[in-house]
Amino acid sequence: MNAPTRRQLLGTSAAGAAALALAACSGGGEDAGTSGASDAGGTSGPRTVTDATGAQVEVPADPQKIVVLHYAGTQALIDLGGKPAGTAGLGTTGGQQDVKKFTTPQIWDVMKDVPVIDDGKGNPDVEKVAELEPDLILATNALEDSLIQQLKDIAPVYQFLLRGGERKEWWVRVQQVADAVNRTAQYEKLQSDWQAELKAAGEKYAAVTGDLVVGVYDVYEEGNVYLWGSQNMAGTIITPLIPTWSAQEDQAVQGEKSAEKAVAVEQTLDVLGDANILFYGTDMTAQPNPLNAAYQGSDLYTQLPAVQQGHTYPFGKCTVAGFSDARYSLGQVTAALDALEG
Structure with a gap:
C-alpha cells in the first residue's frame, strides 16, 4: 500500500x-x-x-x-x-x-x-x-x-x-x-499528586526507616546480577522513604551513565553486602523472573545480611515506564515497611 x-x-x-x-x-x-x-x-x-x-x-x-x-x-x-x-x-x-x-x-x-x-x-x-x-x-x-x-x-x-x-x-x-x-x-x-504521595509516605515511615540501608537488584542473564544505584529510576521512588542507599552498590555503578550495571554473581557479597533491606525486580504480580528466582536460591545470595534477616521484598519493574509503574512500586515499598513495622 x-x-x-x-x-x-x-x-x-x-x-x-x-x-x-x-x-x-x-x-x-x-x-x-x-x-x-x-x-x-x-x-x-x-x-x-x-x-x-x-x-x-x-x-x-x-x-x-x-x-x-x-x-x-x-x-x-x-x-x-x-x-x-x-x-x-x-x-x-x-x-x-x-x-x-x-x-x-x-x-x-x-x-x-x-x-x-x-x-x-x-x-x-x-x-x-x-x-x-x-x-x-x-x-x-x-x-x-x-x-x-x-x-x-x-x-x-x-x-x-x-x-x-x-x-x-x-x-x-x-x-x-x-x-x-x-x-x-x-x-x-x-x-x-505523585509528589504529595511521596511526601506523605516519607513522613509516615520516617520512624521505621532511620536505620535502613537499601539495595535494589534484578537478574536478566545467567551469571550476572544487575545493580540499580540510588541515582536511577528505582531510587527516585525509594529514597524519599529510605534515604540511605547501599554504599557498595553505588560504588559498583559509579561512572556508569545511568547508575546501573551488570556484575558477576560472584561479586554478590561485595556489591550488596552492606544492605539490610533489599528490593528485587519483579513483574506486576510481585513475581521475579525465572533467572532471578534461581539466583535467590544460590549460596552467595543466602549469605547476604538482608536475606538472613528476612528483609527482601518485591519491587515491581526497575525500569519505570510511567506513573502507573511508579505507584505500583511505591505500594510495594510501603507494604515492606508495614511488614518491618510489625
Whole structure:
C-alpha cells in the first residue's frame, strides 16, 4: 500500500479532530486511537514542539490516531487519559511470557485490544504502522535515524526519552508525551499528586526507616546480577522513604551513565553486602523472573545480611515506564515497611 505522507496527514488532522469532537458531544465512550480531551481548546492548526533529541516537530493540535513504538510511551499516554491507535508489545524478560504481568490491570484494560505494531521482537514494523494511518507517531530516542526517516514519511515523529543518563527521571518521559499530545494540564495533575504521595509516605515511615540501608537488584542473564544505584529510576521512588542507599552498590555503578550495571554473581557479597533491606525486580504480580528466582536460591545470595534477616521484598519493574509503574512500586515499598513495622 502507499503510505500517507506527513503533509497529507497534517492537512486532514484538523478536520478529523473536529469530526471526533462533534461525535463526542453526542455521547459514547472513547474509541481506540483517540487521545481523549487535550489542552487544544479551539485550536485546530498544528503545533511545533521540541522532542527529546532536540528536534523541532510539527504535530497536530489534537492528535486522534497516535501510534506508540515502545510500551513506556504507551503507559505514559494512557496515564494521561489517552489511548493509542497502535502500540508496541509489552515484551518479555527473563523467560516470562505472560505479557499481562508486565503492566497494571488498569493499563491492560485500555491497551488489550490495541493493534500491536512490532515484529514480536520489539522492532517497529513500518508497514503495520502505515496501515493504521496515524496522525502522530511517538518513538524513542534509541531508534536508528534510518528508521525514523521511514516513519516520517507516514506521520510526524516525536521521540521521547528512553536511553541516556537522564532516564532516571522517568516522569520527564510522561511530560514529553504530554507535550506531544497537548495534555500538559493532565501531566501537571499527575505530577502534583505523585509528589504529595511521596511526601506523605516519607513522613509516615520516617520512624521505621532511620536505620535502613537499601539495595535494589534484578537478574536478566545467567551469571550476572544487575545493580540499580540510588541515582536511577528505582531510587527516585525509594529514597524519599529510605534515604540511605547501599554504599557498595553505588560504588559498583559509579561512572556508569545511568547508575546501573551488570556484575558477576560472584561479586554478590561485595556489591550488596552492606544492605539490610533489599528490593528485587519483579513483574506486576510481585513475581521475579525465572533467572532471578534461581539466583535467590544460590549460596552467595543466602549469605547476604538482608536475606538472613528476612528483609527482601518485591519491587515491581526497575525500569519505570510511567506513573502507573511508579505507584505500583511505591505500594510495594510501603507494604515492606508495614511488614518491618510489625
